[in-house]
Amino acid sequence: MLEQIDLSQLNWARGQFALTAMYHWIFVPLTLGLSFLLAFFETIYYKTGNEKWKFVTKFWMKLFGINFAIGVATGIILEFEFGTNWSNYSWMVGDIFGAPLAAEGLFAFFLETTFFAVMFFGWDRVSKKFHLISTWLVAIGSNLSALWILIANGWMQHPVGMAFNPDNARFEMTNFWDILFSPVGVSHFVHTTSSSFLVGCLFIVTICSWYLLQGRHVDMAKKSIAVAATFGVIASAFVGFTGDESAYTAAQVQPMKLAAMEGLWDGEVNADLVVLGIVNPGKKPGDDSEAFQFDIKLPYLLSLLANRELGSFVPGVNDMVYGNAEHGVVGAGEKITIGKEAIHQLALYKQAREKDDQVGAEIALAAFNQNQKYLGYGYLEKPEDIVPNVPIVFYSFHIMVALGTYFPLLFGAILFFLYRDNLTEQKWFLRLGVFGIFMGWVASEAGWVVAELGRQPWAIQGLLPVSIAKTNLTTTTVQMTFFMFLIVFTTLLIAEVRIMLKQIQIGPEGE
Amino acid sequence: MGSLDLSQLQHLWWLLVSVVGALFIFLTFVQGGQGLLYSLAKTEVEKSLIINSLGKKWELTFTTLVLFGGAFFAAFPLFYSTSFGGAYWVWMLILFTFILQAVSYEYRKKPDNLLGAKAFEVFLIINGTVGILLIGVAVGTFFTGSNFTLNDFNFVTWHHPGRGIEAAFSLFNLSFGLFLVFLARVLGSLYLTNNIEHAVINQRCKDAAFTNLLWALPFLLYVLISLLVMDGYAVDPNTHIVSLESGKYLTNLLALPVNGLSFLLIGLLLVVWGVAATRFMGSRKGIWPAGLGTVLVVLAIFAIAGYNNTAFYPSKVDLQSSLTIYTASSSHYTLTVMSYIALAIPLVIGYVFYVWRLLDAKKLTEADILVEGSQEKY
Numbered sequence: 045m046l047e048q049i050d051l052s053q054l055n056w057a058r059g060q061f062a063l064t065a066m067y068h069w070i071f072v073p074l075t076l077g078l079s080f081l082l083a084f085f086e087t088i089y090y091k092t093g094n095e096k097w098k099f100v101t102k103f104w105m106k107l108f109g110i111n112f113a114i115g116v117a118t119g120i121i122l123e124f125e126f127g128t129n130w131s132n133y134s135w136m137v138g139d140i141f142g143a144p145l146a147a148e149g150l151f152a153f154f155l156e157t158t159f160f161a162v163m164f165f166g167w168d169r170v171s172k173k174f175h176l177i178s179t180w181l182v183a184i185g186s187n188l189s190a191l192w193i194l195i196a197n198g199w200m201q202h203p204v205g206m207a208f209n210p211d212n213a214r215f216e217m218t219n220f221w222d223i224l225f226s227p228v229g230v231s232h233f234v235h236t237t238s239s240s241f242l243v244g245c246l247f248i249v250t251i252c253s254w255y256l257l258q259g260r261h262v263d264m265a266k267k268s269i270a271v272a273a274t275f276g277v278i279a280s281a282f283v284g285f286t287g288d289e290s291a292y293t294a295a296q297v298q299p300m301k302l303a304a305m306e307g308l309w310d311g312e313v314n315a316d317l318v319v320l321g322i323v324n325p326g327k328k329p330g331d332d333s334e335a336f337q338f339d340i341k342l343p344y345l346l347s348l349l350a351n352r353e354l355g356s357f358v359p360g361v362n363d364m365v366y367g368n369a370e371h372g373v374v375g376a377g378e379k380i381t382i383g384k385e386a387i388h389q390l391a392l393y394k395q396a397r398e399k400d401d402q403v404g405a406e407i408a409l410a411a412f413n414q415n416q417k418y419l420g421y422g423y424l425e426k427p428e429d430i431v432p433n434v435p436i437v438f439y440s441f442h443i444m445v446a447l448g449t450y451f452p453l454l455f456g457a458i459l460f461f462l463y464r465d466n467l468t469e470q471k472w473f474l475r476l477g478v479f480g481i482f483m484g485w486v487a488s489e490a491g492w493v494v495a496e497l498g499r500q501p502w503a504i505q506g507l508l509p510v511s512i513a514k515t516n517l518t519t520t521t522v523q524m525t526f527f528m529f530l531i532v533f534t535t536l537l538i539a540e541v542r543i544m545l546k547q548i549q550i551g552p553e554g555e
Numbered sequence: 556m557g558s559l560d561l562s563q564l565q566h567l568w569w570l571l572v573s574v575v576g577a578l579f580i581f582l583t584f585v586q587g588g589q590g591l592l593y594s595l596a597k598t599e600v601e602k603s604l605i606i607n608s609l610g611k612k613w614e615l616t617f618t619t620l621v622l623f624g625g626a627f628f629a630a631f632p633l634f635y636s637t638s639f640g641g642a643y644w645v646w647m648l649i650l651f652t653f654i655l656q657a658v659s660y661e662y663r664k665k666p667d668n669l670l671g672a673k674a675f676e677v678f679l680i681i682n683g684t685v686g687i688l689l690i691g692v693a694v695g696t697f698f699t700g701s702n703f704t705l706n707d708f709n710f711v712t713w714h715h716p717g718r719g720i721e722a723a724f725s726l727f728n729l730s731f732g733l734f735l736v737f738l739a740r741v742l743g744s745l746y747l748t749n750n751i752e753h754a755v756i757n758q759r760c761k762d763a764a765f766t767n768l769l770w771a772l773p774f775l776l777y778v779l780i781s782l783l784v785m786d787g788y789a790v791d792p793n794t795h796i797v798s799l800e801s802g803k804y805l806t807n808l809l810a811l812p813v814n815g816l817s818f819l820l821i822g823l824l825l826v827v828w829g830v831a832a833t834r835f836m837g838s839r840k841g842i843w844p845a846g847l848g849t850v851l852v853v854l855a856i857f858a859i860a861g862y863n864n865t866a867f868y869p870s871k872v873d874l875q876s877s878l879t880i881y882t883a884s885s886s887h888y889t890l891t892v893m894s895y896i897a898l899a900i901p902l903v904i905g906y907v908f909y910v911w912r913l914l915d916a917k918k919l920t921e922a923d924i925l926v927e928g929s930q931e932k933y
């Protein structure tokens with residue numbers, strides 16, 4: 045199997061998945077956030093009967109529809125890309141990973157798309173109440189689809205509820221509920237959806253700030269921004285709590301990711317939390333160079349956040365690469381040796397089975413079971429392979445946290461100015477508000493960079509490296525599809541932005 | 556359900572995948588309608604009527620395709636990894652046409668859409684023709700086989716530089732694809748006749764349904780005759796050894812009299828009946844018998860491809876690498892869990908049907924398009 049490793053093709057395949065996923069993620073958080081905001085607007089219309097809220101709802105619904113279409117277009121490829129570009133992965137974990145994807149299609153997508161049609165075409169065809177229910181069902185359906193795919197992604201970060209079947213060399217599901225209620229999956233879901241609500245709120249803040257600066261559609265803009273800022277404050281609280289929970293679970297099950305997030309090369313008792321820093325880009329595992337060119341740290345806080353216990357030890361990159369006997373950290377070198385033994389025994393087991401050698405098979409299987417804990421490590425070449433790109437993960441994490449801290453302040457200030465009834469006079473503040481959605485996108489994409497780049501080299505944490513998970517394709521083939529996606533998605537994105545800007549310029553109809 | 560053994564679950568899941576596949580082919584009336592856009596509509600208003608009518612349904616087809624992929628992934632992951640990873644280009648091109656479709660309804664008429672309305676209409680036509688043709692080509696390989704081998708770890712190696720595109724050069728696969736294209740156009744015409752209240756369009760749809768049925772027939776006949784005489788990929792249920800067997804698919808048709816031969820014949824008759832009733836008796840409801848007929852025909856095709864100890868995704872290069880419902884499936888536990896999840900299928904079909912009826916209770920008219928501030932959004 046090792047001879048299949050082709051780093052050049054692997055990197056293009058990873059690049060293609062990253063490209064398609066990051067394009068998709070421009071639109072998805074808007075769908076998740078705006079769908080609930082539409083439901084809020086329409087509920088107010090339903091309760092008050094005030095036609096102005098209907099105009100508010102219909103205006104944002106129009107922008108929602110433009111965004112939704114390209115979200116669907118960029119989304120379909122992701123599901124099938126697991127098969128096309130990661131076929132070995134699809135086979136090895138399809139027994140587990142396929143179920144959430146199928147459930148997503150059945151439970152979420154149909155709900156979303158069926159009632160999407162009612163939401164757009166049903167204003168005069170169904171009752172007010174049924175229309176409102178449909179809008180809520182679109183919001184619930186959209187977020188349910190996020191649930192299933194994030195449960196699947198959470199499983200990739202922390203595989204549970206499964207066992208390796210040596211007869212067909214794949215992982216098989218043993219407990220569906222363990223997968224569904226995995227703490228990593230659940231915190232992943234709540235953190236991602238609540239941060240997407242923020243992005244939806246920021247989209248409205250941006251457009252309304254622009255309207256208020258222009259003195260256009262003032263009443264609609266004030267109504268919209270009030271609801272968005274309120275929802276934004278509530279969502280921010282969830283983002284904060286679940287962010288803490290995500291970091292805690294990362295410390296427990298993906299300590300290398302946490303070390304990269306914090307640029308922690310050498311583990312410490314009472315480790316400090318880096319608030320701000322410039323990492324040394326040339327630092328390599330095992331060298332003596334400084335980790336940071338500049339940093340500001342809060343003492344002890346990383347130990348507290350990672351283990352919820354002062355005086356605790358947080359392992360650094362070097363501890364996990366080379367081991368730290370004092371703190372009971374097994375090094376990657378030792379794990380690789382054990383993993384290679386597991387692979388060797390698996391091959392012996394298969395040979396014995398083919399020869400109908402029952403005794404030989406039992407011996408090999410017993411030896412395999414003894415070593416299979418580190419099976420995935422057996423596919424790595426050297427201990428340093430377990431280290432992700434520390435600078436990118438570090439900066440992405442800190443940008444995300446900084447922006448995540450800024451957003452509730454922004455929403456809070458909007459509510460404050462609305463309460464004082466002088467938001468329209470705060471020109472400087474509204475100019476800041478116009479940048480809201482762009483900051484939201486940066487934070488949201490940065491979050492995915494932390495989650496996905498932080499777990500490299502693993503497709504499935506500890507079990508399956510990306511080098512084995514990929515499809516056996518030529519580099520040229522993947523390069524061709526990479527550029528096809530780049531051209532098509534960029535063209536569609538430009539079209540979407542132009543259409544969106546034009547609709548924003550036109551503003552709500554019939555106001 | 557928990558008491559079903561692995562083989563029963565494998566058969567059940569082949570049936571469920573077949574049902575989703577059959578519903579998808581029925582719903583390709585959207586693609587058929589797209590492909591006929593320029594021949595059914597001669598004015599902008601007529602075009603808008605057709606686009607708005609199909610626009611209420613396109614996501615249903617799209618979602619069914621996604622579910623079809625998801626169901627295959629969950630139930631037969633080895634097919635997912637072998638076919639998608641192996642026949643890379645054919646699947647990529649299919650997906651590209653669906654990417655183009657997904658934005659076209661929404662963006663076509665919007666100001667400042669970069670490419671102009673015509674480009675998005677062409678995207679819809681590409682999806683309606685090339686997309687469906689390639690799906691037919693891909694399904695055709697269920698019978699003609701593909702160029703792959705699997706190693707000890709079930710990792711796929713593809714033995715043709717075309718990476719799946721080579722399948723389009725088989726007359727059988729191409730005929731299968733063209734049959735699906737014309738079938739989709741028949742269904743599209745019948746759906747539009749049912750959904751739009753417009754004398755000129757209705758007449759064109761009735762003519763188009765009939766003409767496209769005539770176009771579909773030679774390809775269908777070629778596919779059916781080939782199926783009856785070609786060698787098939789049989790699998791020994793005990794040893795799992797795959798071998799070529801002459802007349803295998805004919806044997807399957809006769810061995811599965813209920814869901815094989817009768818489904819196929821009744822299905823084809825229902826499609827013909829739907830078209831004939833529309834073309835010669837002025838009916839507007841031909842989509843329903845033709846839709847049901849399509850579902851039955853596809854179920855029959857999937858049945859003879861996967862049941863009765865047949866390799867449903869055969870390898871031409873190495874017979875023993877061929878996939879059967881036994882070797883390609885998920886584990887007993889996963890199939891059981893998925894079966895509980897699948898209990899939601901009737902509920903989903905129920906609310907989709909309810910909403911369909913609700914939205915289509917009032918037929919689409921020219922006035923709906925022309926009226927100021929119309930809710931017809933495309």
